[in-house]
Amino acid sequence: MSDYVFGGADLVGEQREAMQRCLDPITFARLEALGVGPGWRCLDVGGGGGSVADWLGRQVGNTGSVVVTDTVPDGLHAGGNVEVRRHDIVTDDLPEAEFDLVHARLVLLHLPERRRALARMVRALKPGGWLLLGEFDCTTLQVLATNDPDTGAAFARFHRALCAVLEQAGADIEWGVHAYQAVRDAGLVEVGSVARADPWPGGGDGARWLEINSRQLEDQLLRTGPVTAGDLDEVRSSLRDPDFVVNSYLTFSVWGRRPDDGGGQVTR
Numbered sequence: 001m002s003d004y005v006f007g008g009a010d011l012v013g014e015q016r017e018a019m020q021r022c023l024d025p026i027t028f029a030r031l032e033a034l035g036v037g038p039g040w041r042c043l044d045v046g047g048g049g050g051s052v053a054d055w056l057g058r059q060v061g062n063t064g065s066v067v068v069t070d071t072v073p074d075g076l077h078a079g080g081n082v083e084v085r086r087h088d089i090v091t092d093d094l095p096e097a098e099f100d101l102v103h104a105r106l107v108l109l110h111l112p113e114r115r116r117a118l119a120r121m122v123r124a125l126k127p128g129g130w131l132l133l134g135e136f137d138c139t140t141l142q143v144l145a146t147n148d149p150d151t152g153a154a155f156a157r158f159h160r161a162l163c164a165v166l167e168q169a170g171a172d173i174e175w176g177v178h179a180y181q182a183v184r185d186a187g188l189v190e191v192g193s194v195a196r197a198d199p200w201p202g203g204g205d206g207a208r209w210l211e212i213n214s215r216q217l218e219d220q221l222l223r224t225g226p227v228t229a230g231d232l233d234e235v236r237s238s239l240r241d242p243d244f245v246v247n248s249y250l251t252f253s254v255w256g257r258r259p260d261d262g263g264g265q266v267t268r
């Protein structure tokens, strides 16, 4: 199984919930723009807490269906037209030319074999089917407002350490920027992208997510060097203070369509 940095971490349930509250509105708007509707057959890769699969299940109705996968599928909900599969997108096969939509959010970023996984996802698309990725550029997390400049410096050290831990585990911390090229290289057409960042004030879902990450990865963060236990305490208390505001990661939605001719060009 691949080395997903949060795989064995505590607080995973809370992490998934905060993540979903931050990102679902962005993802659902993008899926609506792609036209997801009744009758579609959808695949959500690395579905985590299952919110996207559940939403897709409602959108596609009785005539459609959803397969949602994860290496750790304990947060996913099977039932109705939603099927859950334990599946590793790096190593396990997928059916080919099967889905009208393949979606993955914050999965490929973490996987060193992301291009191979992407190629597998592309082959799972029907001719004319859509791929949608939701990915971060992790380098953009910056303090927007604080009453205490020292806290801003501690946060910067925390952020540097977090990026280092992700990279040591094989993540591409700028994958949000690189994904467009990868989707085009994978043979998809009508490739598009939109990126946004939102303020994450202390006490909100984004800040809570970061605080959870600081606890999940505490040992690894401290081992990287720049951040101290005192910094982490300070960062955690700032992340509960509404006057402390950070800019979220830059969040990219990247999409593309498998050519209607059957996609002879898609990469293997």
Ligand SMILES: C[S@@+](CC[C@H](N)C(=O)[O-])C[C@H]1O[C@@H](n2cnc3c(N)ncnc32)[C@H](O)[C@@H]1O
Residues within 6 Å of the ligand: 001, 002, 004, 007, 016, 019, 020, 023, 045, 046, 047, 048, 049, 050, 069, 070, 071, 072, 087, 088, 089, 090, 104, 105, 106, 107, 110, 111
């Ligand atoms: C950051 S979470 C994102 C969860 C969900 N996509 C979301 O955005 O709410 C990454 C998810 O990918 C899963 N994952 C990690 N490596 C995977 C792999 N090789 N194949 C499938 N899923 C994987 C993890 O278990 C986790 O649920």
